[in-house]
Amino acid sequence: MKRIVFLDYVRVFACFLVIVVHASENFYGAPGSTDMAGPQSYLSNEADRLWVAIYDGFSRMAVPLFMIVSAYLLVPMKDEETMWQFYRRRFTRILPPFIIFMVLYSTLPLLWGQLDGETSTKDLSRILLNFPTLAGHLWFMYPLISLYLFIPIISPWIKKATAKEERFFIGLFALSTCMPYLNRWFGEVWGQCFWNEYHMLWYFSGYLGYLVLAHYIRVHLTWNRSKRLSIGTILMVVGAALTIYSFYVQAIPGETHSTPVIEIGWAFCTINCVILTAGTFLMFSCIERPNSPWLITEMSKLSYGIYLMHIFWLGLWVGVFKYTLELPTVAAIPCIAVTTFICCFITTKIISYIPGSKWIIG
Template identity: 90%
Template sequence: MKRIVFLDYVRVFACFLVIVVHASENFYGAAGSTDMAGPQSYLSNEADRLWVAVYDGFSRMAVPLFMIVSAYLLVPMKEEQTTWQFYRRRFTRILPPFFIFMILYSTLPLLWGQIDGETSLQDLSRILLNFPSQAGHLWFMYPLISLYLFIPMISPWLSKATAREERFFIGLFLLSTCIPYLNRWFGEVWGQCFWNEYHTLWYFSGYLGYLVLAHYIRVHLTWSRYVRFLVGIILMLVGAALTIYSFYIQAIPGETLSTPVIEIGWAFCTINCVILTGGTFLMFTCINRPNPPRLITEMSKLSYGIYLMHIFWLGLWVTVFKHTLELPTVAAIPCIAVSTFVSCLVTAKIISFIPGSKWIIG
């Protein structure tokens, strides 16, 4: 298959944004041991409020971008490929590194006292059930796996669906992304109640909407490069403004706040995040270079490994830039993110020279 150049740029960009998100979380809701947000958040001052909102809010497109990239490449499934062939090809690539890093996150923190033996054993015993306590970022693997499981089911429909039919699906998906706000303002809607979470649009909601959106852009969208860029930048700016503002307006410094409450606009399947993600992806589709720079290709190939390991490096750079050097938040967050990204890139590259490294970093 010919390499789709702009997707390499998207992968690298999204991978870096994931690290920006987790770097930012150290300034409003770090649980201490995981360098990630906990159920409650606390902002120390107005500077933290502003720059967490800006950096973290803008970066919330990272996860949906990864979903769109996967869908852009994989749907619909090739006609000559069976469901089991598809599963074998996808899961042999992502599952071995995933399980290896779950074991590492369950054991290596013992060496520097981040967890005790009891926690390590508990994490190891639950590997088949959920991610370890020190690896909250691995939550992403579960919805990704669910999309892979569903691709053979939706591929036959996507193979014959018209543009109008896909727009209908996407429209219902967009409506479903407004439900978190409807719940906040109006309570339970469209059949929701304490014994039923499956509202009317349940089956059009979630990351499946990004999958259909990616297919629509690849197959049915015929806009010129200029129009895609213009619409893309408008959507990106509007989505970014809404996403940043949604946190800023609620994150009051000096008060202990509920993380899910102040992060309502940062959920990946909210309308503002879809607008931000869709606009940014449209802009990236305007890249029409025949070949990307070698560095971009290399970072793209190593992006899975970078994602898997980045929490190991993140804590070190948080200590350096936030606690030791005490940089202002506006500088500390990008310094932590860049240093973590570079450290992971170098580490992943070194690992790539080991025979069979694909089983470790993909």
């Protein structure tokens, strides 16, 4: 199948942004930690507050972009393909590397003392239940698997749906992404209560909305390149500004914060993040090159492996740039992200020469 050039760029961009997010989290997590942010957050100074808000806030489109790319390529399911064929094709690609890296994250850190034997044993025993202690980034795999499970279910509807019907769905999805703010300002709404979390828009919420949005853009959106670029740029700028501000206005330095509270605008299914993601995707869709440069194509092909392993490299470069060289935050975060990305790309490229490497890095 011929590669869709702009999707290669989106995939590489999103993969890099994931690393930027996790690099940034080292500047508002527990002091001295090289892990991702925990339940509580602490910013040491105004510089951390500003640059974490900018770098991390802008990068929060990473996960939704991955969801949109997958949906753009896979939805609807092919007419000649059965549900079970679809599942076999998708899951044989993503599950073996996923399981291998869960084992690696549960064992390898024993070698450098980041993990003790008790935690390692517990993580290994829970592999079928959840991601390991030191692999919080693998949470993403579960909603991705959920979308894959649902694609054969929604495909018959989406094949027949008109543009107006899909816009109706997307509109309800957009309204559902306002729920975090409605809950903060007004408490429980639309049927929510302590015995019922399934509010009125529950079945239109979550990453499924990005799936329908991707199909709508691919099939029904008829804007020319100029209109996509101009509207996409406006949406990206507005979405980025709102997402960045939502953190900055709350993250007062010198105070301990609840991470879910100050990250309310960084949740991937909030209206500002949807605007940011949709605008950026529209901008990338304006790329009309016949082929990607070799480097972009290779990075795109290896992006799954880069994502899976990047936490192994991230801690090393956090130690170098934040603690050894003591770079200012404005420089440290991009340096950590770039060097981590390069190391992961080189590592996955080397692994790709090993026979059967697809079972390791996808």
